[in-house]
Amino acid sequence: MVNELRERARSVSDSARVAIALNILTEEGLPHFHRLIAENLGSRTFWNNWNNLWTAEEDRHGNVLRDYVRDSRLLSFSVLERLQFQYLRSGFNPDWGGDPYKIFVYTTCQEKATQISHLNTGKLAAQEEPLLNSITQRISQDEARHFAFYMSIFKEILVRDPNQALLSACSILPSIDMPGISIINFNEYADVVRRSGIYGPRDYKRIVEQLISIWNIEVLQNLNDLGRKAQDKIMAIPARLEKVADYIESRATAKSFRFDVVFGRILQLA
Ligand SMILES: [Fe+2]
Ligand SMILES: [Fe+2]
Known part of the structure; x- marks a missing residue:
């Protein structure tokens, strides 16, 4: 069994491996997020029930991916362990100023981003490794439910x-x-993930557009001055994100990458 798994995993592309590494590390940052939700929504309120349920579900994501990687030998497990240790140790402290509304905006965006990222990572490896694809699809469905919440x-x-x-x-x-x-070399991981068509600035732009539409932001009425200004600013965000995406893509040239977690092999990407 495990030999067949390793045999299939051998043909998974290095780009997909980089994406899996980033997805695992992101999931394993769960202690940061459990704490942030507890700090911003209160740990002695009914939100605590949600935080615990959500944490239990998210914890499975990191675990199933780590188990998969350990058994399939898709990544250098010892390097992954050190990266995870570093990431947890360095903390994550976005400046939300104790505003609980901000956490809902952030988590909405983030759940959608992880939904896309897991789904597309699995697709990239689907031909060689259908099991990995079915795991990431299942995780992606969880993220979709979290997003909806x-x-x-x-x-x-x-x-x-x-x-x-x-x-x-x-x-x-x-x-x-x-x-x-705060993951070491995060920008390099993000660059590979963008170049591989898994997740990038254009995806984020689509998320913001989707939220503007579902939240009916354009048509909100009876706002005060500050509310109207914020509404206008939000409506201008997608066009700005489009420019950012254009800029990044126009400047990107072929580049080689090297990640210890992918056994130090060289990846050459357009
Ligand atoms: Fe997750
Ligand atoms: Fe989630």
Whole structure:
């Protein structure tokens, strides 16, 4: 059994391996996120029930991927262990100023981003390794449910407290701090993932467009001055993200990458 698994895993591309490494590290950053939710929503409120359930579900994501990688030998496990240790040790402290609305905007975006990332990573490896694809699809379905939850909460907040909600959304949406930002060489991982068509600035732009539409931001009425200004700013974000994506793509030239976690092999990407 395990020999067949290793045999199939052998033909998985190095780009897909880099993406799996990043996805695992992101998932394994769970202690940061459990803490942030508890700090921002309170650990002695009913939100604690949600935080515990969500944490239990997210914990499985990191675990199943780690088990897979260990058994299939898809990555250098000892390097992965050291990266995970470093990532947890370096912490993650986005400046949300204790604003609970911001956490719902952030988690909504982040759940959608991970949904896309897991799904596309699996697709990239699907031909060689259908088992890996079915694992990432299953994780992606969880992320879709998490997205639906956070998205609906913020939609309700917009109905009840639109001016403040728009201000919070306006401070998060222009560019979210990716959860893995403190992973060593994070930008290199993100670059490989973008070049491989798994997740990039264009995907983030689509997420923001989708949220503007589901949250009915364009048509919100009866706002005060600050609320209207925040509404206008949010409506201008997709065009700016488009420019950022154009800029990144126009400057990118063929590049070689090397990751210890992918056994130090050289990846040459267009
Ligand atoms: Fe997850
Ligand atoms: Fe999730």
